[in-house]
Amino acid sequence: MRLVIARCTVDYVGRLTAHLPSATRLVLVKADGSVSVHADDRAYKPLNWMSPPCWLREADGVWTVTNKVGERLVLTMEEVLADATHELGVDPGLVKDGVEAHLQELLAAHPDALGPGLTLVRREYPTAIGPVDLLCHDADGGCVAVEVKRRGEIDGVEQLSRYLSLLNRDPLLAPVVGILAAQEIRPQARVLATDRGIRCVALDYDALRGMAPTDATLF
Amino acid sequence: MRLVIARCTVDYVGRLTAHLPSATRLVLVKADGSVSVHADDRAYKPLNWMSPPCWLREADGVWTVTNKVGERLVLTMEEVLADATHELGVDPGLVKDGVEAHLQELLAAHPDALGPGLTLVRREYPTAIGPVDLLCHDADGGCVAVEVKRRGEIDGVEQLSRYLSLLNRDPLLAPVVGILAAQEIRPQARVLATDRGIRCVALDYDALRGMAPTDATLF
DNA sequence: ATCTATATTTCGAGG
DNA sequence: CCTCGAAGTATAGAT
Numbered sequence: 215m216r217l218v219i220a221r222c223t224v225d226y227v228g229r230l231t232a233h234l235p236s237a238t239r240l241v242l243v244k245a246d247g248s249v250s251v252h253a254d255d256r257a258y259k260p261l262n263w264m265s266p267p268c269w270l271r272e273a274d275g276v277w278t279v280t281n282k283v284g285e286r287l288v289l290t291m292e293e294v295l296a297d298a299t300h301e302l303g304v305d306p307g308l309v310k311d312g313v314e315a316h317l318q319e320l321l322a323a324h325p326d327a328l329g330p331g332l333t334l335v336r337r338e339y340p341t342a343i344g345p346v347d348l349l350c351h352d353a354d355g356g357c358v359a360v361e362v363k364r365r366g367e368i369d370g371v372e373q374l375s376r377y378l379s380l381l382n383r384d385p386l387l388a389p390v391v392g393i394l395a396a397q398e399i400r401p402q403a404r405v406l407a408t409d410r411g412i413r414c415v416a417l418d419y420d421a422l423r424g425m426a427p428t429d430a431t432l433f
Numbered sequence: 434m435r436l437v438i439a440r441c442t443v444d445y446v447g448r449l450t451a452h453l454p455s456a457t458r459l460v461l462v463k464a465d466g467s468v469s470v471h472a473d474d475r476a477y478k479p480l481n482w483m484s485p486p487c488w489l490r491e492a493d494g495v496w497t498v499t500n501k502v503g504e505r506l507v508l509t510m511e512e513v514l515a516d517a518t519h520e521l522g523v524d525p526g527l528v529k530d531g532v533e534a535h536l537q538e539l540l541a542a543h544p545d546a547l548g549p550g551l552t553l554v555r556r557e558y559p560t561a562i563g564p565v566d567l568l569c570h571d572a573d574g575g576c577v578a579v580e581v582k583r584r585g586e587i588d589g590v591e592q593l594s595r596y597l598s599l600l601n602r603d604p605l606l607a608p609v610v611g612i613l614a615a616q617e618i619r620p621q622a623r624v625l626a627t628d629r630g631i632r633c634v635a636l637d638y639d640a641l642r643g644m645a646p647t648d649a650t651l652f
Numbered sequence: 653a654t655c656t657a658t659a660t661t662t663c664g665a666g667g
Numbered sequence: 668c669c670t671c672g673a674a675g676t677a678t679a680g681a682t
Binding site: 237248369 | 434438448450451453455456457458459464465467471472474475476478479480481482483484514515520521524526527528529530591
């Protein structure tokens with residue numbers, strides 16, 4: 215990884231046209247050839263960048279980064295204040311826990327966390343417009359479609375609504391009711407869901423994770 | 434901006450739980466207090482980060498970054514290979530061209546690019562749930578609501594659908610038909626739009642930009 | 653503070 | 668390879 219501190223201007227021409235006036239910035243050139251330009255604020259997003267695969271050509275203080283699609287990132291160096299290179303090696307990568315896939319997995323194992331008497335029919339129940347996260351039966355044998363999200367927003371309600379209108383066209387399934395299950399449900403999403411007869415369930419991830427593996431052998 | 438090259442492990446506990454095994458990485462501490470951890474690949478996204486506002490406390494080789502919500506990023510430093518600080522100052526920021534606002538502007542000047550005989554009623558036509566990008570009249574005086582996107586996806590169809598159902602409740606406007614206008618329209622969005630009677634128009638940005646300022650004086 | 657809409661979104665999975 | 672959905676999405680703007 216090469217770290218350059220430089221006063222420079224930057225021009226990007228590709229999916230849009232963008233320009234950075236002259237200022238002192240950090241330029242990162244990574245081992246995969248990618249280049250990013252950082253200001254002294256915001257942790258996540260660079261001011262400007264070119265994603266790999268791409269190639270850097272330096273000529274006379276002008277750095278030109280290009281990719282296969284023809285996008286160009288041009289850095290015009292006015293003054294280089296520092297230029298250091300470090301060998302980092304390949305990163306072992308991030309281990310995550312607590313994302314939507316994991317929530318769905320936990321709920322599939324404990325559908326009764328969504329409501330008493332709920333049992334799983336199947337995960338990723340296929341429909342013409344995509345799979346429903348969970349399809350369940352309630353205590354009376356009625357069908358329940360469950361949309362699992364980390365955060366419940368309007369999009370999730372719309373998505374579930376589309377599934378429900380489709381599933382309810384199937385006389386073997388109808389009537390199908392809906393549940394939006396999420397760790398956090400935005401007020402507006404709750405309003406829209408309620409308006410459409412969709413139940414909202416707030417999930418406690420830690421409690422779910424702490425539940426006994428299966429309750430089926432209690433008796 | 435402080436640039437640290439170090440062998441370290443990283444643990445994040447917050448919206449999810451994540452762990453980075455020991456490896457050599459770049460740690461950026463920016464003037465706004467934000468911290469990010471970069472591997473030697475990918476220009477855009479850090480391996481791990483904490484967005485501002487947040488605060489870093491160093492104690493005995495353990496860096497703890499916390500924010501107001503109680504999320505924690507913990508870096509355990511095993512070996513610091515470099516540690517340099519540079520003054521960068523405030524960045525003048527990025528100047529963009531070619532985004533949705535510009536498309537909307539061009540279409541407002543040339544509504545007939547959306548269909549023959551279309552004329553503009555107004556941009557950002559206000560409704561209870563937000564402004565419609567463009568409201569137009571067609572050749573017969575009928576109302577047309579236009580949603581402008583750089584890329585047309587399902588969200589855009591849903592958004593326009595909500596506007597249309599609202600606008601059609603107004604007897605002075607109804608019937609209102611919809612147009613989804615975008616440089617690129619995803620297949621699923623096109624299917625959903627068609628199913629709902631919404632017309633899709635693919636935009637040629639360069640052609641739009643090249644059109645004569647106004648055609649009203651042709652005769 | 654909350655919600656909405658955008659993004660050069662990036663990233664990964666699945667057909 | 669394209670398409671689609673998730674992301675600790677982040678970020679900016681409006682309410």
